[in-house]
Amino acid sequence: MAEIRSPGSLMEECRQYDAQLSELRMLLDERLHAARAELALASEPHEVTPPVAWVRPSAEAVRRASRDVAAIEAAIERMDLGLYGTCTECEAFLPLDRLRLAPHVQLCAACAGETRMSA
Ligand SMILES: [Zn+2]
Structure with missing residues (x-):
């Protein structure tokens, strides 16, 4: 006999999925904000503390941030x-x-080439 899941448990799963999505959406929004700030910083000379020093815009940092x-x-x-x-x-x-x-x-570990053979 196939096991049929109750509508209640499906609804529960759906709610959890929604909650996870909105949690991840919040994370994404936070990171987007941070990445944009970093891009703005990387694009112009700025002071960093400590120690106090001037950092010149680096093409590499701009590339990474963008x-x-x-x-x-x-x-x-x-997501949308x-x-x-x-x-x-x-x-x-x-x-x-x-x-x-x-x-x-947006890539699984295998497609991102992250899988390592465990010794
Ligand atoms: Zn993949």
Whole structure:
């Protein structure tokens, strides 16, 4: 006999999913804000403390910061489209732990080439 889940438990799962999505959305918004601030900082000379020193704009830092902003914006766009949480390469579901760690990541560990053979 196939096990049929009660509508109640499905509803519960749906609620949890919604809660997780809005949690991740908040994370994304936070990170977008931070990444934009970093991009603005990287783009012009600024003072850092401590120690007090002037940091010159570095092309590398600007590149990195704008890549972050773009990745986060893309993730938010995917969320709005209802595509968020799946790998853009293989369409596998991304584990929640991975998304919590890096909510803008759009590749599963395998597609991102992160899988390492354990010794
Ligand atoms: Zn993948």
